[in-house]
Amino acid sequence: MTPAGSLLVADALHKSYGPTTALDGAEFSIHPGEVVAVMGPSGSGKSTLLHCLAGIVTPDSGSILYNGREMATMSDAERSQLRRSEFGFVFQFGQLVPELTCVENVALPLRLNGTSRKAAEKAALTWMERLEVDDLGKKRPGEVSGGQGQRVAVARALVTDPRVLFADEPTGALDSLNGERVMELLTDAARTTNAAVVLVTHEARVAAYSDREIVVRDGKSRDMERVV
Ligand SMILES: Nc1ncnc2c1ncn2[C@@H]1O[C@H](COP(=O)(O)OP(=O)(O)OP(=O)(O)O)[C@@H](O)[C@H]1O
Numbered sequence: 287m288t289p290a291g292s293l294l295v296a297d298a299l300h301k302s303y304g305p306t307t308a309l310d311g312a313e314f315s316i317h318p319g320e321v322v323a324v325m326g327p328s329g330s331g332k333s334t335l336l337h338c339l340a341g342i343v344t345p346d347s348g349s350i351l352y353n354g355r356e357m358a359t360m361s362d363a364e365r366s367q368l369r370r371s372e373f374g375f376v377f378q379f380g381q382l383v384p385e386l387t388c389v390e391n392v393a394l395p396l397r398l399n400g401t402s403r404k405a406a407e408k409a410a411l412t413w414m415e416r417l418e419v420d421d422l423g424k425k426r427p428g429e430v431s432g433g434q435g436q437r438v439a440v441a442r443a444l445v446t447d448p449r450v451l452f453a454d455e456p457t458g459a460l461d462s463l464n465g466e467r468v469m470e471l472l473t474d475a476a477r478t479t480n481a482a483v484v485l486v487t488h489e490a491r492v493a494a495y496s497d498r499e500i501v502v503r504d505g506k507s508r509d510m511e512r513v514v
C-alpha cells in the first residue's frame with residue numbers, strides 16, 4: 287500500500303551487478319514538496335537507488351510506485367515519457383551541452399517536448415532569473431564558473447516544472463560557498479513549485495537543506511533522525 291500522500295514509494299529493492307550487490311532491500315518514500323537527502327558512504331548504493339527511483343535502472347526485484355503506479359509495469363515509452371515530463375535531473379557535473387548557449391541549454395527540455403523556440407527561451411530566462419544566472423544567457427557552458435554552471439543545470443532541470451527533482455551530488459564539484467548558494471536556490475525553487483527533491487550527497491552541510499535524511503549502507507536504507 288502507498289503510505290498516505292506519498293508521491294514516490296519504493297520497497298524491498300534489490301539490484302546486483304554480477305557478483306556485486308548494490309541494493310539489498312532498500313526502501314524509500316517521498317511526499318510532494320519534500321526534500322529528502324540520501325546519505326551514506328561511497329559504494330553504498332545511493333546512486334543506484336536514485337537511478338532506480340528515476341526509472342533509469344530497473345531493479346532485479348522490489349516495488350516502485352510513482353503516483354500509485356508500479357513503474358515495472360510501465361512500457362519503456364511510458365517510463366521515458368515520465369522522465370521527460372515529470373522528472374528533472376541534476377548531476378555532479380551539470381552535463382550541459384557545450385555547443386549550446388546557457389539559455390539554449392535551459393530551454394532544451396522544452397524544445398524536446400515540442401515547445402516553440404521563443405516560448406521555450408522565455409520560460410528558460412524566467413528560471414535563469416530565479417537561479418540568478420539570467421545574465422549568462424548567451425555564454426556557453428565552457429565560459430561560466432562551476433557554480434554558475436550548476437545553477438544553469440538546476441534551471442534546466444526545473445524548466446519543465448517536474449514533480450520530482452533528482453539530484454546526485456549536485457554540489458560535489460563546488461567549493462562550500464558556491465555549494466551552499468546552489469542548494470539555497472535549488473531548494474527555494476523546488477519549494478516554490480512543490481517539487482519533491484531526492485538529493486544524494488556525502489556532505490552533512492548539503493543534507494542540512496533537506497526536510498529528512500535517509501542513510502544507505504550496504505544497499506540497505508533507513509531513516510536517520512536529524513541531530514540538530
Ligand atoms: N553499472 C555498474 N556496473 C557494475 N557495478 C556497479 C554499477 N553501478 C554501481 N555498481 C556497484 O554497485 C555498488 C553501489 O554503487 P553506487 O554507485 O550506487 O554507490 P554510491 O553510494 O552512489 O557511491 P558514491 O558515493 O561513490 O557515488 C558499488 O559497489 C558499485 O561498484
Ligand SMILES: [Mg+2]
Pocket residue numbers: 332333334454
Ligand atoms: Mg554515487
